[in-house]
Amino acid sequence: MHSKYILKHAQKHGLSEEDIYSVYKIFFGTLFSESRLKIINFLRRSRKNVSEIIKELHMGQANVSHDLARLKKCGFVNSEISGQYRYYSLNEETIKPLMDLIDKHMEAYCIHIFNETSEKENGK
Numbered sequence: 001m002h003s004k005y006i007l008k009h010a011q012k013h014g015l016s017e018e019d020i021y022s023v024y025k026i027f028f029g030t031l032f033s034e035s036r037l038k039i040i041n042f043l044r045r046s047r048k049n050v051s052e053i054i055k056e057l058h059m060g061q062a063n064v065s066h067d068l069a070r071l072k073k074c075g076f077v078n079s080e081i082s083g084q085y086r087y088y089s090l091n092e093e094t095i096k097p098l099m100d101l102i103d104k105h106m107e108a109y110c111i112h113i114f115n116e117t118s119e120k121e122n123g124k
Helices: 004-012 017-032 034-043 050-057 061-073 095-121
Strands: 077-082 085-090
Touching (some): 017 034, 034 095, 050 061, 050 085, 061 077, 085 095
16 A cells, blocks of 8 residues: 555656556665665765765775765765865755664664574574
């Protein structure tokens, strides 16, 4: 069951129910990438340029550029040029509150699953 909001917008754009799930997959696929999650969490602190992201996260330039392009295309980050650098920042309106909500959810429901799995793997 979809919310009335998503159904209204889906109909406006001529999307079927199957199409809606494809759009969800794009959104959650963007979050699924560990490297993109690292970038998102790094940008939660403040805006950064590509060099700062590469240095802090120990990632290759091509990977960072590719991830930033996907994040920007999907509206997760914004970019602005200042001097000779392009700076990236987290979308403060939608993604920052979403990540805060995800953190609260993980703390309440998911961290214990990780701990249980980790203990089993380590024979505890």
